[in-house]
Amino acid sequence: MHANSATSHTLGYANAPMRIKKVISLGGGLHHAKPAYGEGFCIYNDVAFAAKYSIEKYKLERILVLDTDAHAGNGTMEYFYEDPRVLFIDLHQDPRTLYPGTGFAYQIGEGKGKGFTINVPLPVFAGDNSYQLVFEEIIEPVVKEFNPQIIIRNGGSDPHFADELTQLGLTVKGFRMIGEKVRKISEICDGRHPPTTPVIDMIGSGYNKKVLPYAWLALIAGLANFKIEIKESIAIPQQFQKDLVFEETKKVVKEVKRNLKNYWKYVKM
Numbered sequence: 001m002h003a004n005s006a007t008s009h010t011l012g013y014a015n016a017p018m019r020i021k022k023v024i025s026l027g028g029g030l031h032h033a034k035p036a037y038g039e040g041f042c043i044y045n046d047v048a049f050a051a052k053y054s055i056e057k058y059k060l061e062r063i064l065v066l067d068t069d070a071h072a073g074n075g076t077m078e079y080f081y082e083d084p085r086v087l088f089i090d091l092h093q094d095p096r097t098l099y100p101g102t103g104f105a106y107q108i109g110e111g112k113g114k115g116f117t118i119n120v121p122l123p124v125f126a127g128d129n130s131y132q133l134v135f136e137e138i139i140e141p142v143v144k145e146f147n148p149q150i151i152i153r154n155g156g157s158d159p160h161f162a163d164e165l166t167q168l169g170l171t172v173k174g175f176r177m178i179g180e181k182v183r184k185i186s187e188i189c190d191g192r193h194p195p196t197t198p199v200i201d202m203i204g205s206g207y208n209k210k211v212l213p214y215a216w217l218a219l220i221a222g223l224a225n226f227k228i229e230i231k232e233s234i235a236i237p238q239q240f241q242k243d244l245v246f247e248e249t250k251k252v253v254k255e256v257k258r259n260l261k262n263y264w265k266y267v268k269m
């Protein structure tokens, strides 16, 4: 999809959550585009545009951007690095091993935005258990404390174990879990009736066509609570049947929590 049409598609949907609780932008999530120039297959950053639009048009003050793409969202991070209105949580493959080479645990924001950028650089081959741990130990407590008015999630199928550009280890089951977790965190909010935070979900990456439709569908099924069976389209190799680097992920989670503990009281060491 052309970057321009994906961007206008997403922006069209940025209005929708005020009436509808969950919207999905297929082809959106162009998270590498910077404020001044495009890079990494991305010309305009529709993730950042949707967040800025929510601030300007709807006067929102607490926006969660959750980036689960395998690559760090370097463009989105740059947009909001000093902005405490946007909590940017980014799970991605260790940037020492993958483009764009940023998104380290120590990068937590600057000025008033310090503590509002959370990078979780996952070890190569990190799988479903690693993602689950990050949700339970970092994302869920921080989001509960932040209490977002809107959730913008981006990321497609490139953390899949068979993706051809990356080296992570998610299975289709793991993608469904991400969708389910996003649905669950959309239900964490104080004082709103019904208690649901609107979600804009941008699904747009994936470099193995055999697994892409299944992983994308799993994200949607998890978010929308569709009780359909989705199979893995290719056999899971032995090395990905267990999350072999789970112990490594635990160390990363500990480091991220150590960096955040002065900013988020719900994060427990």
Ligand SMILES: [Zn+2]
Residues within 6 Å of the ligand: 069, 070, 071, 158, 205, 206
């Ligand atoms: Zn990616």
